[in-house]
Amino acid sequence: xxxxxxxxxxxxxxxxxxVGCAVARRLTLEGARVQVVEKAVDILDGASKxxxxxxxxxxxxxPGSLEQACIAAGYREYLEIRExxxxxxxxxxxxxLAWNEEEEARLPALMEQARANGVDDVAALSRAEILxxxxxxxxxxxxxxxxxxxxxxxxWSAPSVYLQQALDNGAACRRGSEVLGGxxxxxxxxxxxxxxxxxxxxxxxxxxxYGDIVDQRLLGESGFTIRPRKGQFVVFDKAAARLAQSIIxxxxxxxxxxxxxxxxxxxxxxxxPTAEDQDSRDDASTDGATLQxxxxxxxxxxxxxxxxxVTATYAGLRPASExxxxxxxxxxxxxxxxxGGIRSTGLSxxxxxxxxxxxxxxxxxxxxxxxxQVAWPRAxxxxxxxxxxxxxxxxxxxxxxxxxxTRREIEAALDGPLAAQSLSGLKRRTRVTMGRCxxxxxxxxxxxxxxxxxxxxxxxxxxxxx
Amino acid sequence: xxxxxxxxxxxxxxxxVGGGPAGLAAATRLKEHGVxxxxxxxxxxxxxxxxxHCGHYPFGLREFHRLLRGPDYARRLVARxxxxxxxxxxxxxxxxxxxGPRLSLSTPGGAADMTAKKVLLATGVRETSRxxxxxxxxxxxxxxxxxxxxxxxxxxxxxxxARPVILGSELVSFSAIFTCRHAGIRPVAMVEPGERVTARxxxxxxxxxxxxxxxxxxxxxxxxxxERVEGVTLRGPGGAEQVLDCDGVIVTGAFTPEAxxxxxxxxxxxxxxxxxxxxxxxxxxxxDFFAAGNLLRPVETAGWSWHEGVAAGDVLTECxxxxxxxxxxxxxxxxxxxxxxxALPQRIALPFSDGALTHLQLRVTRAAGxxxxxxxxxxxxxxxxxxxxxxxRLLLPLHDVVGKVRGATLSLRFSEVA
Numbered sequence: 001x002x003x004x005x006x007x008x009x010x011x012x013x014x015x016x017x018x019v020g021c022a023v024a025r026r027l028t029l030e031g032a033r034v035q036v037v038e039k040a041v042d043i044l045d046g047a048s049k050x051x052x053x054x055x056x057x058x059x060x061x062x063p064g065s066l067e068q069a070c071i072a073a074g075y076r077e078y079l080e081i082r083e084x085x086x087x088x089x090x091x092x093x094x095x096x097l098a099w100n101e102e103e104e105a106r107l108p109a110l111m112e113q114a115r116a117n118g119v120d121d122v123a124a125l126s127r128a129e130i131l132x133x134x135x136x137x138x139x140x141x142x143x144x145x146x147x148x149x150x151x152x153x154x155x156w157s158a159p160s161v162y163l164q165q166a167l168d169n170g171a172a173c174r175r176g177s178e179v180l181g182g183x184x185x186x187x188x189x190x191x192x193x194x195x196x197x198x199x200x201x202x203x204x205x206x207x208x209x210y211g212d213i214v215d216q217r218l219l220g221e222s223g224f225t226i227r228p229r230k231g232q233f234v235v236f237d238k239a240a241a242r243l244a245q246s247i248i249x250x251x252x253x254x255x256x257x258x259x260x261x262x263x264x265x266x267x268x269x270x271x272x273p274t275a276e277d278q279d280s281r282d283d284a285s286t287d288g289a290t291l292q293x294x295x296x297x298x299x300x301x302x303x304x305x306x307x308x309x310v311t312a313t314y315a316g317l318r319p320a321s322e323x324x325x326x327x328x329x330x331x332x333x334x335x336x337x338x339x340g341g342i343r344s345t346g347l348s349x350x351x352x353x354x355x356x357x358x359x360x361x362x363x364x365x366x367x368x369x370x371x372x373q374v375a376w377p378r379a380x381x382x383x384x385x386x387x388x389x390x391x392x393x394x395x396x397x398x399x400x401x402x403x404x405x406t407r408r409e410i411e412a413a414l415d416g417p418l419a420a421q422s423l424s425g426l427k428r429r430t431r432v433t434m435g436r437c438x439x440x441x442x443x444x445x446x447x448x449x450x451x452x453x454x455x456x457x458x459x460x461x462x463x464x465x466x
Numbered sequence: 467x468x469x470x471x472x473x474x475x476x477x478x479x480x481x482x483v484g485g486g487p488a489g490l491a492a493a494t495r496l497k498e499h500g501v502x503x504x505x506x507x508x509x510x511x512x513x514x515x516x517x518x519h520c521g522h523y524p525f526g527l528r529e530f531h532r533l534l535r536g537p538d539y540a541r542r543l544v545a546r547x548x549x550x551x552x553x554x555x556x557x558x559x560x561x562x563x564x565x566g567p568r569l570s571l572s573t574p575g576g577a578a579d580m581t582a583k584k585v586l587l588a589t590g591v592r593e594t595s596r597x598x599x600x601x602x603x604x605x606x607x608x609x610x611x612x613x614x615x616x617x618x619x620x621x622x623x624x625x626x627x628a629r630p631v632i633l634g635s636e637l638v639s640f641s642a643i644f645t646c647r648h649a650g651i652r653p654v655a656m657v658e659p660g661e662r663v664t665a666r667x668x669x670x671x672x673x674x675x676x677x678x679x680x681x682x683x684x685x686x687x688x689x690x691x692x693e694r695v696e697g698v699t700l701r702g703p704g705g706a707e708q709v710l711d712c713d714g715v716i717v718t719g720a721f722t723p724e725a726x727x728x729x730x731x732x733x734x735x736x737x738x739x740x741x742x743x744x745x746x747x748x749x750x751x752x753x754d755f756f757a758a759g760n761l762l763r764p765v766e767t768a769g770w771s772w773h774e775g776v777a778a779g780d781v782l783t784e785c786x787x788x789x790x791x792x793x794x795x796x797x798x799x800x801x802x803x804x805x806x807x808x809a810l811p812q813r814i815a816l817p818f819s820d821g822a823l824t825h826l827q828l829r830v831t832r833a834a835g836x837x838x839x840x841x842x843x844x845x846x847x848x849x850x851x852x853x854x855x856x857x858x859r860l861l862l863p864l865h866d867v868v869g870k871v872r873g874a875t876l877s878l879r880f881s882e883v884a
Contacts, residue, residue: 283604307737310600313597391572439614444519445617447624460625
C-alpha cells in the first residue's frame with residue numbers, strides 16, 4: 001500500500017452504519033466524489049446491526065426537533081425510492097396501547113403530539129376496537145390509538161443498497177480502516193487510518209457509537225459524549241407472526257420507546273428492546289434473566305406466544321448521548337460535519353439526515369454537479385412477504401433450511417465490492433443461520449462455501465479428521 | 467447433483483417428507499407391499515438423515531444385524547430403499563403443506579407442487595439452540611450444537627475450536643465427546659444443570675475416562691468473547707460463579723421435533739411432545755397426513771425411528787387399500803402430572819384396533835419414583851409402580867391400557883413416593 005493517498009475526494013464519510021450509508025448515497029447523487037471509511041471489517045457492524053426494523057413516522061418525536069424533521073424527511077424519501085431499490089415495506093400500521101390507568105391518561109397528549117408532528121391520521125381506539133383489530137392481544141388492554149403509517153422494513157437491506165448505490169455511482173468504500181487521527185490544512189483533510197492515509201476536502205463523521213471519539217481524534221474536542229444504551233430482543237418463530245398484524249407499541253417514556261411487539265420483514269415476530277445504559281461500546285451481551293423477562297412481557301400482551309418457540313435473541317447498542325436531540329454540528333472553518341447521538345431512530349431518519357448533511361456542505365460553499373445518469377441497484381429479496389430466490393430457477397439449492405437461503409444467494413453475497421467479510425455480515429445479507437436451528441443443519445455446508453472468505457473462518461481445516 | 471436431477475412427478479401415491487431412518491424405512495416397506503409410486507423428498511444433498519454425520523457406532527443392529535457407523539448405516543438405508551424401487555429426490559425442500567394433501571416444494575430448479583394420496587411426515591428432530599435456551603453473553607463464533615459439530619467434522623472435515631465446554635449430559639453429549647476425540651479436539655469440561663448425568667449409567671464413567679471434568683448441578687450462564695469464544699461463566703450448585711477458559715461451546719441435546727411444516731401448516735401440534743397430534747396409526751389431525759420417527763417426540767434412537775417407519779409403511783399400505791378404520795370418535799389421552807412431559811399417541815381412534823404404535827410412549831421431565839395410573843374417570847384401568855429418569859423410554863402396552871376404557875378421556879396420573 002502506497003503511503004500517499006491516490007486521490008483527494010470531495011468528502012470522506014466516517015462510518016458505514018445506516019447513517020453513513022445514506023449520507024454517502026445522497027452526496028454521491030448530488031455529484032460529490034465520496035469515500036466511506038469503516039473501522040470494522042464489514043458495514044453495519046455497530047449500532048446498525050441490532051434494531052427493531054421499524055420505519056417510524058416520528059409521531060412521538062419532540063415537535064420542532066431536528067430528529068422529528070429528519071424522520072419525516074427520511075420516511076418520505078424511503079417511500080419514494082424503495083420500489084426502485086427493491087426494498088420491502090410491510091404496511092402494517094401501529095397501535096399505541098395503554099395497559100394501565102396512568103398510561104391511558106397520557107394517550108390524548110401523545111395523539112396531540114402526533115398531530116403537531118404532521119402525523120394527523122392517528123385515531124383513538126376503545127378496548128373493544130383494539131381487540132377487534134388484534135384478537136390475540138390480552139383483554140387486559142385498556143385503550144389506545146392507531147398510527148396507520150408506521151411500517152416495517154428490512155434494517156440491513158436498506159442501508160446496504162444505499163451504499164451500493166453510492167458505489168455504483170462512483171463512490172469508494174474502505175472497510176477495516178479505523179480513523180486514528182488527521183489534520184486540516186485549510187483546504188484538505190489528511191486522515192490517518194489503520195488502512196493507510198486518506199485525503200478529502202471535507203469530512204462527515206457518522207461514526208455512531210464512536211462519534212465522540214472520532215471528533216476528539218480529529219478536532220480535539222466533541223460536543224457530546226456517547227453513553228451506549230443497550231437493547232435486548234427476543235425473536236419468536238415465524239408461526240408467531242400470525243398473532244399480531246400491527247406493530248404493538250407501548251406508551252413511550254422520556255428515556256425509551258419501550259418494549260415493542262412487531263413482525264419483522266423476514267417473517268418472524270420480535271419483542272424488545274430493553275434500554276440499559278452501559279459504558280462498553282462493543283459489548284452487546286444478552287443475559288438470560290432479561291431475555292426471560294422480555295418473553296414474559298410478550299406473553300403478557302400476546303398470551304398465545306407462550307406456546308411458540310424462540311428462534312433467536314440479540315442485543316443492539318444505541319449511540320445515545322447526554323442530549324435528547326441529535327447532535328448534528330457543522331464546522332465551516334474546518335469543513336467538517338458531525339452527525340452524532342442518533343440514539344434510536346436512525347433507520348427512519350437516515351435519508352433525512354443525509355439531506356441535512358448535504359445542505360450543510362452546500363452552506364460551506366461547496367457545489368457539486370449531479371451525474372446525468374444515475375444507476376439504481378436492486379436489493380436481493382430477503383423478505384418473507386415476497387417471492388424469494390428459492391422459488392426461482394437455477395437457485396443452486398437451499399443451504400440454510402430454516403430461512404430457505406439458496407447457494408446462489410450466498411455466493412452473490414460473497415462477491416462484489418461489498419462482499420461479506422464475516423459470518424455476521426453474511427447473515428445480514430442472506431439470513432443464513434438466523435432461523436430456528438441456528439446452524440444445526442447448515443453450518444457444515446456453510447463452512448465449505450465460505451472457505452477462505454473470512455478473516456475469522458467458521459472452522460479450521462482438519463484434514464486428519466473424517 | 468443438480469445436473470442429473472430427476473424430474474419431480476406432480477402426483478404420487480405416497481410422498482414421504484424426510485429421508486432419515488423413519489422415512490426411508492416407511493418408503494421401503496411401502497414398495498415391498500407393492501405400492502406403485504413412493505417419493506422420498508429430502509432437502510439435503512443426500513438422503514440418510516442425521517446418521518449421515520454421526521461418525522460413530524452403534525447403528526444398524528436392528529436393521530442390518532451388524533454394528534455400523536452412522537454414515538455406513540445411512541448409505542445402506544438409502545441403497546435398500548432404492549433397491550426396493552423408492553424414488554428419492556434429494557435437494558428437495560417441502561416449504562409448505564396444505565389439505566389435499568398437497569405439498570409446495572423448492573428444488574435447485576425452482577418452485578414446484580406435488581399431490582399425493584397420503585403424506586408421511588418424517589422430518590426428525592434437532593437440538594435446541596443456544597438462543598432458545600436463553601444463554602446470555604456475547605455472540606462469538608464457536609458456539610455450536612452437536613449436529614453442527616458433527617457436520618463440520620465428518621462432512622466438511624473442519625474443526626471449529628480446540629478446547630470447548632460441553633453443555634449437557636444426554637446420550638448425544640457423549641457423541642459430542644467422541645466427535646471431539648475424532649477431530650483431536652479436547653473438551654475442557656462437561657456441564658450439566660441437573661444433579662445427575664442424564665444418559666444411561668454406563669456412559670457415566672466416560673467423562674472421567676476421557677479426562678473431561680464433569681460439573682453437575684451447574685449452569686452455563688454467560689458466553690464471553692467478541693470474535694471467538696474466550697470463556698464461559700458457570701454457576702455451581704451453591705450459586706458461586708466461576709469463569710472457565712475455553713474457545714468454544716457445544717450446546718448439546720434438549721431435542722425438539724422439527725415440526726415447522728405442521729406449525730406453519732394446518733396440523734394440530736402437541737405442546738408436550740412438540741410434534742403433531744397423532745392416533746395409534748400415526749395419523750395426524752388431517753387424516754391424509756401421517757407422521758413417524760423422531761418428529762413424534764424428542765428423542766429416540768435411529769433404530770427405534772426405523773422401526774416406527776416400518777410400522778408406518780404397513781399402516782399406510784392398509785390405508786391406501788381402504789382397510790384402515792376411520793375414527794368414529796377419539797379417546798383423548800390426558801396427562802395429569804407436571805413431571806410427565808409427554809404421552810403419545812395423544813389420542814386413540816375408536817373403536818380400538820391395533821395400529822402402528824403398539825405402546826403409549828411417555829417421557830418425564832425429572833427423576834421420579836411412584837405409582838403410575840391410567841384412569842377412565844374414577845376407575846383405574848392400569849397401574850404400575852416404577853422409577854423413571856428423564857430422556858428414558860417409558861412404555862405402556864396400548865392394548866392393555868385403552869382396551870377397557872369406556873369414557874372419552876384416559877388420564878395418566880402419577881403418585882410420587884419421596
